[in-house]
Amino acid sequence: MQTQRAWQTAFSELAGSRLTSFDCFKVKNENIFSLKAKLSSGGLVFAKYFLGGDGPRQAEAEFNAISKYYNAMPRSLGYTCPRPLDCWTDERLGGAYLLEWVDGRRGDSYFKLFMPFEEARKDAIRRSAEWLGIFHSIGASEPAPLGAVVDIGTVGKALEDTVAENCAALGPTNKSIESPSELKQRLTTISSENVTIVRVHGDFIPQNVIVSRREIIGFDFTADVVAPAMTDVASFLLPLLWYGSLKDLGGKGKRFRSDLELFLNSYTKYSPAPSLDVSILFCLIELMRRQQILKKQIAEVGLRKRWSKLAHLKATQRVFLHMTREFA
Structure with missing residues (x-):
C-alpha cells in the first residue's frame, strides 16, 4: 500500500495539471505502470509511467519508437497504432508518455x-x-x-x-x-x-x-x-x-x-x-x-x-x- 501511494504521488507530481484523474490497470513490474487517464479537456488517454532513475530514458525511447511507427504506418489503408500525444521526464520522478485512447x-x-x-x-x-x-x-x-x-x-x-x-x-x-x-x-x-x-x-x-x-x-x-x-x-x-x-x-x-x-x-x-x-x-x-x-x-x-x-x-x-x- 505504501509503495502504491508512493508511485501515485510521484506520477501526480510529474503529470502536474495535465491530467485530472488516472487509474492504474496494469503493473509490469514495480517500476512500470500502465494507466487509463483523463486529460484536463476531458479526453481519455493511455499513459505509461516509468519510475526510477532509468525512467526518463525508457519513456523517451518508447515514445520516440511509437512516434516513428505511427508516422510510417499507412493509416489511409487502415493500418495504424495509437497516436502519440506527449512525453515528459524528470530525473527525480521518472518519465511518462501519453497515447490517444483507442476504443474497440x-x-x-x-x-x-x-x-x-x-x-x-x-x-x-x-x-x-x-x-x-x-x-x-x-x-x-x-x-x-x-x-x-x-x-x-x-x-x-x-x-x-x-x-x-x-x-x-x-x-x-x-x-x-x-x-x-x-x-x-x-x-x-x-x-x-x-x-x-x-x-x-x-x-x-x-x-x-x-x-x-x-x-x-x-x-x-x-x-x-x-x-x-x-x-x-x-x-x-x-x-x-x-x-x-x-x-x-x-x-x-x-x-x-x-x-x-x-x-x-x-x-x-x-x-x-x-x-x-x-x-x-x-x-x-x-x-x-x-x-x-x-x-x-x-x-x-x-x-x-x-x-x-x-x-x-x-x-x-x-x-x-x-x-x-x-x-x-
Whole structure:
C-alpha cells in the first residue's frame, strides 16, 4: 500500500495539471505502470509511467519508437497504432508518455466472437498479418542464416524430448515422426536458409490488436528488441488454438497449419518470410515454450483452473505432434 501511494504521488507530481484523474490497470513490474487517464479537456488517454532513475530514458525511447511507427504506418489503408500525444521526464520522478485512447474490440474478443464464422475469422488473420508485415518492414534489418540465430543442436534435442514426452502423454495413437534422425536431418537441411531479422513487436498476440471493419490497430510494443521476424508470427498464431471448443482436438493441428499459411501469404505483401519449414520450426519452438509455461501454471493454480490449463496443454501437445509430422 505504501509503495502504491508512493508511485501515485510521484506520477501526480510529474503529470502536474495535465491530467485530472488516472487509474492504474496494469503493473509490469514495480517500476512500470500502465494507466487509463483523463486529460484536463476531458479526453481519455493511455499513459505509461516509468519510475526510477532509468525512467526518463525508457519513456523517451518508447515514445520516440511509437512516434516513428505511427508516422510510417499507412493509416489511409487502415493500418495504424495509437497516436502519440506527449512525453515528459524528470530525473527525480521518472518519465511518462501519453497515447490517444483507442476504443474497440480487442483481437482475442474478436476471434472468440467470430470463431464460427470462418470468412470473418480469416479476414482478421489476413489483416493482422498485413499489419505485422508493415510493422516489420519499418524496422527491418539484414537477413541471417537460421543456424546463426538458432542453436540447431539444442533445439533438435528439445524437439526430440518433447516429441517423446507428448507421445507418452497422449498415447501410442499419437505417433509423430518416424525417428529422431528424420528431425535432425530436417534441421540440418534448413540451417543454412535465411531468416529476416527485424525489430520485433515483442508481444504480438491477438489481445494487443484492436480489430474493426475499417482498421487494425496494433499496440503495446517497444520495438527495441532485434530478433527473427517469425517469433512475432508464432506468438500471434498460438493463442488462436484456445478459441472455440477444446473438446474436438482432431482438427486443431490442420487448422493451425492452415492459419500459418494464410498468415504468411498476407504477411509477404509487405515483408519477406522464410520458407514454410523454417516458419513451422519457429512455431514448434513457441509451442514448446508454451507447454513449459502451462505445466508451471498447472502446478500453481487451484483445481478449477487446473482443468482448463490441462485442456490447453493437451491441445498444445496435439498440435505440436501434428506440426512435427508436417515438419519432418
